[in-house]
Amino acid sequence: TTNRENFRPLYHFTPQYGWMNDPNGMVYKDGVYHLFYQYNPYGSMWGNMHWGHATSTDLVSWEHQPVAIAPDALGTIFSGSCVVDKDNTAGFGAGAIVAFYTSASDRQVQSMAYSLDNGRTFKKYARNPILTSTQRDFRDPKVFWHDATDKWIMILAVGQEMQIYSSANLKDWSYESSFGEGQGAHGGVWECPDLIELPIEGTELKKWILICNINPGGPFGGSATQYFVGTFDGKRFVNESPEATKWMDWGKDHYATVTWNNTPEGRHIALAWMSNWQYANNVPTTQYRSGNSVPRDLSLYTSAGETYLKSSPSRELLELRGKEEKKCSFKVDRTYNLDKLLSDNTGTYEIEMTIKNRNAEIVGFQLFNSKGEEVDIYYNLVEKKFAMDRSKSGIVSFSPDFPIVTFAPIEDNSEMTLRLFIDKSSIEAFGDDGRFAMTNLVFPSEPYNRISFYAKGGSYTVSSFKVYKLK
Numbered sequence: 001t002t003n004r005e006n007f008r009p010l011y012h013f014t015p016q017y018g019w020m021n022d023p024n025g026m027v028y029k030d031g032v033y034h035l036f037y038q039y040n041p042y043g044s045m046w047g048n049m050h051w052g053h054a055t056s057t058d059l060v061s062w063e064h065q066p067v068a069i070a071p072d073a074l075g076t077i078f079s080g081s082c083v084v085d086k087d088n089t090a091g092f093g094a095g096a097i098v099a100f101y102t103s104a105s106d107r108q109v110q111s112m113a114y115s116l117d118n119g120r121t122f123k124k125y126a127r128n129p130i131l132t133s134t135q136r137d138f139r140d141p142k143v144f145w146h147d148a149t150d151k152w153i154m155i156l157a158v159g160q161e162m163q164i165y166s167s168a169n170l171k172d173w174s175y176e177s178s179f180g181e182g183q184g185a186h187g188g189v190w191e192c193p194d195l196i197e198l199p200i201e202g203t204e205l206k207k208w209i210l211i212c213n214i215n216p217g218g219p220f221g222g223s224a225t226q227y228f229v230g231t232f233d234g235k236r237f238v239n240e241s242p243e244a245t246k247w248m249d250w251g252k253d254h255y256a257t258v259t260w261n262n263t264p265e266g267r268h269i270a271l272a273w274m275s276n277w278q279y280a281n282n283v284p285t286t287q288y289r290s291g292n293s294v295p296r297d298l299s300l301y302t303s304a305g306e307t308y309l310k311s312s313p314s315r316e317l318l319e320l321r322g323k324e325e326k327k328c329s330f331k332v333d334r335t336y337n338l339d340k341l342l343s344d345n346t347g348t349y350e351i352e353m354t355i356k357n358r359n360a361e362i363v364g365f366q367l368f369n370s371k372g373e374e375v376d377i378y379y380n381l382v383e384k385k386f387a388m389d390r391s392k393s394g395i396v397s398f399s400p401d402f403p404i405v406t407f408a409p410i411e412d413n414s415e416m417t418l419r420l421f422i423d424k425s426s427i428e429a430f431g432d433d434g435r436f437a438m439t440n441l442v443f444p445s446e447p448y449n450r451i452s453f454y455a456k457g458g459s460y461t462v463s464s465f466k467v468y469k470l471k
């Protein structure tokens with residue numbers, strides 16, 4: 001039998017015990033990254049939502065903290081955000097961390113709480129709720145400071161749209177506008193919004209991105225993260241390409257993505273919940289359920305006149321690398337096998353490769369183990385897509401929605417780079433420095449320790465292939 005604690009990720013955050021879904025309230029203050037999260041401390045399935053809490057100074061190693069916010073008479077504590085109130089606009093105290101969350105009972109309302117001890121303890125605001133509605137789905141407040149209008153902005157998920165509010169004091173909020181009708185994917189409810197301004201690589205320009213998590217209605221079923229690119233003037237978000245549907249990650253296990261507030265160097269660091277509502281409650285782990293993605297730095301790039309999100313693994317992940325275990329280059333005419341990726345493979349490693357001189361139609365490889373479990377990863381250069389097939393990856397039978405091939409559209413680059421982050425039960429692929437990302441869970445009964453490359457309809461060169469064990 002498999003020891004299911006073996007599936008617990010090493011360098012992805014998981015709760016020690018109990019259930020976790022969305023990352024919440026991420027905020028940086030005084031050298032510390034705070035991560036709060038949707039948490040059930042009483043069991044490893046969804047329910048009894050609290051805000052769990054963890055802290056880190058480097059985004060890759062986390063320290064568990066006591067529960068930050070617990071249910072009360074207004075309901076359980078759903079998703080939300082935190083800001084640092086430097087100028088004491090709310091009157092709780094300069095530098096207070098102010099948390100916004102949804103109080104959920106038979107109705108959903110917005111509430112706030114504040115911390116005067118750097119997030120250690122929170123006190124709920126005496127006049128909660130601060131925002132109510134007759135809408136049933138009314139949740140997940142993301143609050144941020146908007147420089148240009150000198151105001152706080154709140155973006156809220158309401159049914160299948162996002163609503164924008166503004167405030168001078170974090171307590172009184174005025175409705176500004178709604179966004180959503182006729183825009184993007186509408187296969188399910190919109191949840192967990194974010195609104196951030198990002199630079200476009202290689203230019204002096206910036207654009208606003210509205211992050212919109214949707215469940216169901218993702219490209220491969222269930223939950224996923226879509227986004228819109230456009231302008232925001234403090235009142236209204238305008239989508240510059242209303243015709244386009246854009247996905248932030250092309251795997252099945254990337255949801256509830258939001259970014260850190262108040263980060264140094266103006267970085268926009270995103271974190272996703274690494275699961276899917278289709279089967280999150282049934283994945284074969286015990287004592288705990290769900291981990292987060294690796295942190296990703298967001299920026300923008302332009303391709304054929306459209307602006308897209310780029311999610312690159314945050315540079316802190318480089319710190320996890322042990323010494324390089326394998327380094328080689330080779331040509332693939334038909335197949336090329338590399339045995340033993342790592343001498344002592346405990347299932348946590350990174351592969352980095354560059355592919356050149358390709359005239360093949362399919363450039364692919366299988367990661368596999370001695371049990372015959374495998375993940376097939378390939379570029380189909382005719383159809384211009386990158387794919388990951390986890391149908392034979394290990395334990396897949398807990399849900400009919402789990403065994404699946406996911407694919408991402410790709411550009412036609414003559415040189416292709418790929419970084420794969422493999423942890424005990426996940427694979428995150430980043431192509432061309434994050435121009436596409438794909439995050440999928442896998443539950444192999446032993447680590448994949450071999451790789452076999454194959455070419456169809458031609459050949460290619462792997463000009464650089466490196467494996468690092470991750471700490």
Ligand code: FRU
Pocket residue numbers: 021022038049078079080102139140191192256
């Ligand atoms: C998204 C979500 C949020 C909600 C939370 C409840 O996964 O449904 O909309 O606030 O989870 O746990």
